[in-house]
Amino acid sequence: VxxxxxxxxxxxxxxxxxxxxxxxxxxxxxxxxxxxxxxxxxxxxxxxxxxxxxxxxxxxxxxxxxxxxxxxxxxxxxRDNPLTWRSIVNRVWHYHFGQGIVDSPNDFGRMGTRPTHPQLLDWLAAEFRDNGQSFKNVHRLIVTSAVYRQSSQSNEQSAKIVAGNQLLWRMHRRKMEAEGA
Structure with missing residues (x-):
């Protein structure tokens, strides 16, 4: 360039x-x-x-x-502006789970939704920022987590407690991309 x-x-x-x-x-x-x-x-x-x-x-x-x-x-x-780091890791989370920790990835302001797990969002943002803004590291953290490795099988007891799976008690079913086959 x-x-x-x-x-x-x-x-x-x-x-x-x-x-x-x-x-x-x-x-x-x-x-x-x-x-x-x-x-x-x-x-x-x-x-x-x-x-x-x-x-x-x-x-x-x-x-x-x-x-x-x-x-x-x-x-x-x-480094002291948390909005940038939170926004980036929320989009990476959204890529893997189909929904972000903040469900409105384009709006972190007053009109957006609140994070389901604010401490997790802050921790991921700090890890991303403090490890040289490494996307590879954030992807690794997410895909090796217990949440990512959950089954997609439905559980009636959990479904009664949290309808809609906002708290990720199971993995969402997703279509496999051509590159993953």
Missing amino acids: YAAAAQFSPQGNFTPTQGSPREIFVLLRGNEQTPDMQEGVVGPSAVASLAPAVHRVELPPDHNEAQRRAALAAWIVD
């Missing part, structure tokens, strides 16, 4: 802009025609609903667009 990119000059929508960015306001009900003038200009920072106060990105207003993008990227992959 870098070798090919060296032959082209930066053009298009993805080049950093020169000068200061335009002023941005809170939009009433999301309508760009009705900015909230009482709130005033919104300064650069992380989205408040995504980041607790400890993990916010604070930027001076004179940073250009490239510096802001770099700060956002650094915030996303920061």
